[in-house]
Amino acid sequence: MKEMYEQTKKGLLIRMPKEIDHHSVDEIKNKIDKKIEYDCVANIIFDFNNTEFMDSSGIGLLLGRYRMVQYIGGRISVVNVSDNIIKMMRMSGVDKFITISGN
Amino acid sequence: MQRDNEMSLEFDSISNNEGFARVTVAAFLTQLNPTLEEVADVKTAVSEAVTNCIIHGYENSIEKIHIYCKISANEFYVEISDKGKGIENVKQAMEPLFTTKPSEERSGMGFAFMEAFMDELEVVSEPLKGTTIKMKKIIGLT
Numbered sequence: 001m002k003e004m005y006e007q008t009k010k011g012l013l014i015r016m017p018k019e020i021d022h023h024s025v026d027e028i029k030n031k032i033d034k035k036i037e038y039d040c041v042a043n044i045i046f047d048f049n050n051t052e053f054m055d056s057s058g059i060g061l062l063l064g065r066y067r068m069v070q071y072i073g074g075r076i077s078v079v080n081v082s083d084n085i086i087k088m089m090r091m092s093g094v095d096k097f098i099t100i101s102g103n
Numbered sequence: 104m105q106r107d108n109e110m111s112l113e114f115d116s117i118s119n120n121e122g123f124a125r126v127t128v129a130a131f132l133t134q135l136n137p138t139l140e141e142v143a144d145v146k147t148a149v150s151e152a153v154t155n156c157i158i159h160g161y162e163n164s165i166e167k168i169h170i171y172c173k174i175s176a177n178e179f180y181v182e183i184s185d186k187g188k189g190i191e192n193v194k195q196a197m198e199p200l201f202t203t204k205p206s207e208e209r210s211g212m213g214f215a216f217m218e219a220f221m222d223e224l225e226v227v228s229e230p231l232k233g234t235t236i237k238m239k240k241i242i243g244l245t
Contacts, residue, residue: 022118022121023119029208056154056213056216057154060207060209061208084140084143091212
């Protein structure tokens with residue numbers, strides 16, 4: 001089992017779980033927000049490699065983290081995103097604020 | 104031609120059950136031999152509706168959520184209801200990005216996704232009585 005976080009040159013990498021819904025988002029937020037604040041993280045990379053499911057709760061999570069880091073000039077990107085999740089990101093317009101790369 | 108098939112489900116309005124609900128509905132749907140994309144669409148729509156019941160309908164108090172599904176030829180029908188606080192203005196609630204709970208980081212995309220991923224969406228709601236979401240999807244349309 002890989003660690004949930006990894007500090008990379010490009011920013012803090014966060015490995016997202018298999019299922020992203022209202023239930024799991026609450027857990028993820030509890031874990032990552034403290035780290036983002038304590039470590040003054042500016043750039044975050046969410047890795048969707050293991051993610052098979054996402055609903056609109058995931059969109060809320062991304063927008064919320066974007067709001068947290070934008071004040072200090074931070075950036076949010078998402079990597080290894082499957083086609084159906086990219087579709088949801090585009091529909092909601094979060095692709096205007098975050099950088100998306102597929103798998 | 105397969106005969107019609109129905110299924111009902113009732114469970115507590117706690118967030119642990121969001122995964123249970125969408126996976127159970129998806130399992131019922133497999134009889135129609137859906138594509139992976141069709142399954143993903145239905146799972147997302149169900150997850151949105153169930154999450155709405157928990158967060159908005161019951162505002163995190165623990166009550167019952169009811170799901171009814173019906174398969175008729177290649178049509179999949181699902182109804183998700185709560186007996187919670189209901190929606191004052193359904194038209195406004197369905198607008199993309201509208202949310203009554205921005206502080207909880209709700210994206211306001213729930214209804215937009217239900218509409219996009221299903222073929223039909225109807226919202227029946229009465230304040231203080233509850234909300235029922237009725238959705239249809241034709242499987243094997245493409």
